[in-house]
Amino acid sequence: MKKIKLAVVPGDGIGVEVVPHALKVLDTIAEMHGGLSFEYEHFDYGCDYYLKHGDMMAEDGMDRLGQSDSVFLGAVGDASKVPDHISLWGLLLKIRREFELEINVRPAKVFKGIQSPLRNPKGFDLIVVRENSEGEYSSVGGRMYQGDNEIAIQNNVFSKRATKQAMEHAFRLAQSRRRHVTSATKSNGIFHSMPFWDEVFKETAAEYEGINTVSQHIDALAATFVTHPERYDVIVASNLFGDVLTDIGAGIMGSIGIAPSANLNLNGKHPSMFEPVHGSAPDIVGKSIANPIGQIWTAKLLLDHHGEEEMGRLLLDTMEQVTADGFLTPDVGGDKQTDEVVDALIRQLKAKV
Known part of the structure; x- marks a missing residue:
C-alpha cells in the first residue's frame, strides 16, 4: 500500500471551506485505486492563529510541516484581521522560501462547460x-x-x-x-x-x-x-x-476560482506545496458558493507529483464531465453550491469503478 502523508493547511477564508471537499475527493480516488491511501495531519495556521498567538504558525511549524510528503494549502490572508505583508510572509512565502520551492507550475486550459x-x-x-x-x-x-x-x-x-x-x-x-x-x-x-x-x-x-x-x-x-x-x-x-x-x-x-498551482521542491530535501490560485476570497466566505475546482485541480497536480498520473488524468476528466453537465458555481455562471459540485464529482468518480 502506497501512503502519501499530507500536511493540510486550510488557512483562511474559503480555504477552510474547499479543502475538506478536496480531501473527500482524494479519499474517493484512494478507494478507487486500491493501492493508495492518504494520511492527513491538519494544521490551523492562518490569520485566526495569528490573532491568538502573535504568529502565523507555531514556532516549530516548519519542522512539523516538513515531516509530510507534501503540503496541501487552501488560502492565506484576511486583511480585515491581519495585514497582508504579515500573513503572506509569515505563512505562504515562509513555506516557499524555507522549503526551497523554486518552481511554480500553473496550467490553464479551456475547461469543458465553463465559458x-x-x-x-x-x-x-x-x-x-x-x-x-x-x-x-x-x-x-x-x-x-x-x-x-x-x-x-x-x-x-x-x-x-x-x-x-x-x-x-x-x-x-x-x-x-x-x-x-x-x-x-x-x-x-x-x-x-x-x-x-x-x-x-x-x-x-x-x-x-x-x-x-x-x-x-x-x-x-x-x-x-x-x-x-x-x-x-x-x-x-x-x-x-x-x-x-x-x-x-x-x-x-473564465475564473480564477478554477486555477491550480504546484510549488515544487526539486532537491528532495523538503516537501512540495500545492495550492489553488484563488486566495481567501473574503467577500464570499460562508455563502457556500466557493468554487471547489481550483482546490481539486490542485489535488490532481499533487497526484501527478507523487507518480499517480493515471489517477490525475481520471480526476481532471471527471471534473470536466461534471462542469460540462452544468454543475457550476456562480463565479462561472452557474447556480450550484460548493457541495453540490463536489457531490456530483464524487458520484461520477464512483460510477467509473
Missing part, C-alpha cells in the same frame, strides 16, 4: 513554469532619504542555477506534451537580467533535441495570451513575468 471570456478560445491548453525563488521578487534593496529626495531601490537577482533549473523543468514538461517551449523575456528593455535570461535559455535549449523554442517579449506575450492562447504549450518565465501570465491564464479560463 471563456474569449470569443474563440480555440481549445488552448498551456502550462506556465515560473521561477519561484528570486528574480524580480528578491528582497534585495532599500529606501533612503525623505520627502522629495526619497528613493527606493529594488534589485532583481537572477542566478544561473535557479534560472536554468526552471528552464530544464519546462523542457521536461514539453517532452510529454506538444514539444514547444516559449521563453518570456524583455531583453529589449531590461539591460542586464533579461539578456542573461536569454543566454541561459539558448544554452538550455541546445540540450533538448526535438523541442521547438521561441523567445517572446513579455508585453507581446501577454497580449497574445489573450488573442491567440492556442499557440502556446509550455512557457517559462521569471518570478514577476510568470505571476502576471498565470493570472491572465486564469482569466481567460
Whole structure:
C-alpha cells in the first residue's frame, strides 16, 4: 500500500471551506485505486492563529510541516484581521522560501462547460513554469532619504542555477506534451537580467533535441495570451513575468476560482506545496458558493507529483464531465453550491469503478 502523508493547511477564508471537499475527493480516488491511501495531519495556521498567538504558525511549524510528503494549502490572508505583508510572509512565502520551492507550475486550459471570456478560445491548453525563488521578487534593496529626495531601490537577482533549473523543468514538461517551449523575456528593455535570461535559455535549449523554442517579449506575450492562447504549450518565465501570465491564464479560463498551482521542491530535501490560485476570497466566505475546482485541480497536480498520473488524468476528466453537465458555481455562471459540485464529482468518480 502506497501512503502519501499530507500536511493540510486550510488557512483562511474559503480555504477552510474547499479543502475538506478536496480531501473527500482524494479519499474517493484512494478507494478507487486500491493501492493508495492518504494520511492527513491538519494544521490551523492562518490569520485566526495569528490573532491568538502573535504568529502565523507555531514556532516549530516548519519542522512539523516538513515531516509530510507534501503540503496541501487552501488560502492565506484576511486583511480585515491581519495585514497582508504579515500573513503572506509569515505563512505562504515562509513555506516557499524555507522549503526551497523554486518552481511554480500553473496550467490553464479551456475547461469543458465553463465559458471563456474569449470569443474563440480555440481549445488552448498551456502550462506556465515560473521561477519561484528570486528574480524580480528578491528582497534585495532599500529606501533612503525623505520627502522629495526619497528613493527606493529594488534589485532583481537572477542566478544561473535557479534560472536554468526552471528552464530544464519546462523542457521536461514539453517532452510529454506538444514539444514547444516559449521563453518570456524583455531583453529589449531590461539591460542586464533579461539578456542573461536569454543566454541561459539558448544554452538550455541546445540540450533538448526535438523541442521547438521561441523567445517572446513579455508585453507581446501577454497580449497574445489573450488573442491567440492556442499557440502556446509550455512557457517559462521569471518570478514577476510568470505571476502576471498565470493570472491572465486564469482569466481567460473564465475564473480564477478554477486555477491550480504546484510549488515544487526539486532537491528532495523538503516537501512540495500545492495550492489553488484563488486566495481567501473574503467577500464570499460562508455563502457556500466557493468554487471547489481550483482546490481539486490542485489535488490532481499533487497526484501527478507523487507518480499517480493515471489517477490525475481520471480526476481532471471527471471534473470536466461534471462542469460540462452544468454543475457550476456562480463565479462561472452557474447556480450550484460548493457541495453540490463536489457531490456530483464524487458520484461520477464512483460510477467509473
